[in-house]
Amino acid sequence: MDFSTTIYDSTVHDNYYAATDSGSLISATQLNAFMNQLLSTIDLATLGSVYFHQLHQHLNIANVSLSDYDSRLVYGKLTDTNAVHVELSLPMCQREADGLTKYVYYAFDKEPGPQARAKLAHFHQFFSQQLNHALEFRRLKQIATKDTLTGLGNxxxxxxxxxxxxxxxxxxxxxxxxxxxxxxxxxxxxxxxxxxxxxxxxxxxxxxxxxxxxxxxxxxxxxxxxxxxxxxxxxxxxxxxxxxxxxxxxxxxxxxxxxxxxxxxxxxxxxxxxxxxxxxxxxxxxxxxxxxxxxxxxxxx
The missing domain is CATH 3.30.70.270 (Reverse transcriptase/Diguanylate cyclase domain)
Structure with a gap:
């Protein structure tokens, strides 16, 4: 999927929303600040926290969830199940080894407009790249710190x-x-x-x-x-x-x-x-x- 032009809404299956030109929505200074923050860490949990706080500066977002990778990796306020909210699911650029696609889940307190969706798609594109690096780092760290026979730490x-x-x-x-x-x-x-x-x-x-x-x-x-x-x-x-x-x-x-x-x-x-x-x-x-x-x-x- 081309993240710069489309965004998937999990609340409406098989429905894609065209985005406007994100270049006009995000200044070079904002984008550089966003990228510098993402590149400041490769630890998965920390990266998710950094990403949420960066998004929160630009979008009225309630939370971000990386639950496809770890159920504990949810950032922001927990969404009230009785309240009306909008959830967007954006796929990762890279498929898993089993061929399945994992998603990052975004929740908004109210319907995001076309510009907000375009910004989110643009930010998600950069985040998914850094997230892949963090996942690979976690995999290598697990190899380095796990006993291969028993699965316990070494x-x-x-x-x-x-x-x-x-x-x-x-x-x-x-x-x-x-x-x-x-x-x-x-x-x-x-x-x-x-x-x-x-x-x-x-x-x-x-x-x-x-x-x-x-x-x-x-x-x-x-x-x-x-x-x-x-x-x-x-x-x-x-x-x-x-x-x-x-x-x-x-x-x-x-x-x-x-x-x-x-x-x-x-x-x-x-x-x-x-x-x-x-x-x-x-x-x-x-x-x-x-x-x-x-x-x-x-x-x-």
Whole structure:
């Protein structure tokens, strides 16, 4: 579709509205400012926010939604379902790998006129190009921060998340917890049943760990049979409860019981002076004590 000449209205199917010459509607200064703002970030969530605020300077727009990519990416005020509003859906320039077209959704409190529609089409054309760059950046970042076998975060992902949490801790004086997890007798599984079965065990353990976590918690695989979790815990009591929940989840797996798989865990709560190494070393030392005490148990630093 040529975005400079047509715009799709999702409220009237198969209906396209011709746009007037957008060059007469947007000055070179306005367009340069708009482009400079879009080019200031390649982070998907930030880009959506920047785009909405730029649109809001030129159009009477209620919200912008990127829900085809992530349901959380909605910017502006939530539209009252009982109120009369106009929704426009503009397709992305680039189709997905599955051949489907994704859309950006725009909501207005009242019917936008031809000039407003022309401006929106013009702005959307530039935004869709930058959005494609942000999506590719997100894809590459996910590759760089995800463990390919289990789908959990890897060491790079752990470092990114830790940096974010330590900033939050310093800003809001809100602590967090770390669990370091090791499978008991995993080497025996690889030696007697082979690495394919060993990989199946690792994938199942990762699934059990992820299912035991709450929304704010994150799980990672460091390699081999080493896992860890960053948890929204402020006290050792909360951390122990999380460890108990995880061990219970592991025990509930029929698949893992076939292999007699258990886990040993060490935990630590973030302290103000901690960096990533200090916190991890404390939790790792606690894990070592758990292994030495007979395995299949939890120790706190």
């Amino acid at each position: 060491r790079n992902g752990f470092n990114d998340s830790f940096s974010r949490l330590i900033c939050r801790a310093h800003r809001h004086e809100q602590s967090f917890g770390l669990l370091v997890i090791d499978l008991d007798n995993f080497k025996q599984i690889n030696d007697t049943r082979g690495h394919r079965e060993g990989d199946s065990v690792l994938v199942n353990v990762a699934t059990q760990i992820a299912q035991s976590l709450r929304g704010e918690d994150e799980a990672f695989r460091f390699g081999g049979d080493e896992f860890c979790c960053l948890l929204d815990c402020q006290t050792t009591t909360q951390l122990e409860a999380a460890a108990s929940r995880l061990q219970s989840q592991i025990r509930s797996s029929t698949f893992l019981r076939r292999f007699n798989v258990t886990v040993s865990l060490g935990g630590a709560i973030f302290r103000e002076q901690d960096d990533v190494n200090a916190l991890f070393d404390r939790a790792d030392s606690a894990l070592y004590k758990a292994k030495e005490s007979g395995k299949n148990t939890y120790q706190a630093a």
